Amino acid sequence: MPAQQPLADQLASHDTVVVLGAPIFLYYAYVPGNPIQPGTKLFQITNSPLDASAALAGTSIVGNLASAMKYIRSRAAARKRNSISPQPPPLEPKPEYPITPGFLFSVLNRVMPRDAVVCEECPSSKGDLDRYLRLDQPGSFYSVRTGILGFALPAAVGLQLANPERRVVCPIGDGSIQYSIQTLWSAVQYNAEVIFVVLRNADYSALKGFCDFTNVGRNVPGMDLPGINMVKLAEGYGMAAKEVERPEDLEPALKQAFASRGPRLICVNVAKGGQTCMGMDQSANPPNYG
Numbered sequence: 673m674p675a676q677q678p679l680a681d682q683l684a685s686h687d688t689v690v691v692l693g694a695p696i697f698l699y700y701a702y703v704p705g706n707p708i709q710p711g712t713k714l715f716q717i718t719n720s721p722l723d724a725s726a727a728l729a730g731t732s733i734v735g736n737l738a739s740a741m742k743y744i745r746s747r748a749a750a751r752k753r754n755s756i757s758p759q760p761p762p763l764e765p766k767p768e769y770p771i772t773p774g775f776l777f778s779v780l781n782r783v784m785p786r787d788a789v790v791c792e793e794c795p796s797s798k799g800d801l802d803r804y805l806r807l808d809q810p811g812s813f814y815s816v817r818t819g820i821l822g823f824a825l826p827a828a829v830g831l832q833l834a835n836p837e838r839r840v841v842c843p844i845g846d847g848s849i850q851y852s853i854q855t856l857w858s859a860v861q862y863n864a865e866v867i868f869v870v871l872r873n874a875d876y877s878a879l880k881g882f883c884d885f886t887n888v889g890r891n892v893p894g895m896d897l898p899g900i901n902m903v904k905l906a907e908g909y910g911m912a913a914k915e916v917e918r919p920e921d922l923e924p925a926l927k928q929a930f931a932s933r934g935p936r937l938i939c940v941n942v943a944k945g946g947q948t949c950m951g952m953d954q955s956a957n958p959p960n961y962g
Contacts, residue, residue, distance in 0.1 A: 762803050767919035770943040773797035773871060775919060777804035780841070780869065783926045788812065789831055789840045793824030793848040796877030797942075801843060811835075822851030825868070829855055832864040839930065843869045846939075847876040847897055856909040859935040867929045868937040870902050873944045902939035913937040 714730025716723075717740045724732035733740075765774040777800050791814040792801055798815075807813050814831065816823060828842035849870055859866055875896045883890055906913035916925050916938060929936040 761806075765804075768943070769919060771916070771919050771922060771940055772943050773800040774804060776869070776871065776922065776940055776942060777801050777843070779923050780843070780926060781805050783923060783930065784841055785839055785930065787838050789835055789838050790814070790843065791824050791828040791831055791840060792843045793821065794843050794845045794871050795821075795848070796845060796873075796881060797843075797871055821848050825849065825852045825855035826858070828866045828868070829859050829862065829864045832859075832866045833862060840864075840866045841869060842866055843871065845877070846870055846872040846874065846900060846902060847878070849902070850897075850900075853905065854909075856906055856911050856935075856937065860910040864935055865933060866935050867926075868906075868935070869926075870937060870939045871942045872900075872902060872939050873942050874898050874900070875944065877944070902937065906937040906939075911935050911937055913939065915939045915941070917941050 716727050716730055716732045717735060717737065718724050718732065719734065719737055721734050724734050765772055765778050767775055773794075777797075781804050787809050788807075789812050790805060790807060792798075793816075794801060805813075814824075814827060824842055824844050828840050832840040849868075856868070858864070859868075876894070879892075880890065880895050883892055883895070903913040903915050912932070912934065913936070914925055914929075916922050922940065925938055929938055
């Protein structure tokens with residue numbers, strides 16, 4: 673697709689998005705409306721002709737990625753960013769029964785080390801996680817914005833092995849953990865001292881949210897997950913584990929986990945709900961999330 677003006681001029685524009693090395697697939701699920709701001713120029717620079725031909729939007733350029741990066745950095749204009757005023761801390765959630773995700777994350781934020789690394793995969797509770805976990809250290813937060821499931825457990829183990837001086841915490845849903853649960857065995861074998869915090873609400877809340885969002889209805893099999901004993905699953909892989917049912921037991925369980933050596937799993941039975949997630953409801957994931 674020929675450019676109408678020199679490429680450097682286009683790349684220097686403030687309404688340009690450049691993707692290096694991967695096909696341009698914009699969304700995990702169809703969302704009505706414009707995926708990017710109208711008028712934005714979209715470029716993909718890749719060393720793969722196959723990836724270039726598979727791009728669904730924008731202009732694909734086949735070339736050397738290292739040279740392209742140097743070229744862009746030397747010519748692209750810096751974006752002017754508005755200063756963001758610090759947000760006031762949210763109101764402390766009440767210790768309700770069943771435990772709410774908000775209460776869980778507020779307690780976790782209070783007891784975990786300030787240099788902890790969080791690698792999360794709890795999409796239906798993402799709004800509460802963003803609201804209550806306050807992380808200000810470099811390299812302290814790992815997540816994904818595309819709705820992919822199954823990444824957090826192996827990523828958390830890798831992060832722990834790469835950062836042995838810091839404690840990695842992996843908040844994850846009882847649905848999400850099923851995608852790569854065998855990673856618990858790897859954590860034990862490598863003695864990766866991750867603390868896995870499973871939010872157990874006994875259903876695929878995020879997928880139920882997608883059912884509502886896409887108007888396919890709730891008559892879809894496999895959305896409920898009753899009867900899964902996360903403690904026994906973890907113990908079967910050789911990991912110490914504990915279940916938390918009452919809000920007054922949550923803080924002692926987390927403190928004990930952080931004071932212990934080796935990987936640990938804490939299964940927290942949480943209230944159902946939270947089925948507006950992953951960008952489907954801006955009250956759950958506000959526009960300034962990034």
